[in-house]
Amino acid sequence: MLYLVRMDVNIPHDLPAEQAQEIKAREKAYSQDLQRDGRWQHIWRVAGEYANYSVFDVESNDELHGLLQALPLFPYMKISVTPLAQHPSAIAQN
Numbered sequence: 001m002l003y004l005v006r007m008d009v010n011i012p013h014d015l016p017a018e019q020a021q022e023i024k025a026r027e028k029a030y031s032q033d034l035q036r037d038g039r040w041q042h043i044w045r046v047a048g049e050y051a052n053y054s055v056f057d058v059e060s061n062d063e064l065h066g067l068l069q070a071l072p073l074f075p076y077m078k079i080s081v082t083p084l085a086q087h088p089s090a091i092a093q094n
């Protein structure tokens, strides 16, 4: 199942810079592991915003929720999820 996910990141200004860097490093490693195993298929920066659009390919709502909840930046994110279905005019099937 495919999901379009938007993540808006809002790290509090009073979080020590060193701690923020450590969380971002863990986030990057976690994200890249999921990209390598194919479940995090795309990640795009929203131009001009500390936000991304991502596409996940997972088995269920519960699997997606588990992956998102485990993001190191999860406590500092607003996340919106859009389930994707096949478009009848698409020439490529996913």
Ligand SMILES: O=C(O)C[C@H]1C=CC(=O)O1
Binding pocket: 007, 009, 027, 028, 029, 031, 043, 050, 051, 052, 073
């Ligand atoms: O920078 C972001 O958009 C937030 C987050 C999502 C993956 C990652 O490495 O960082």
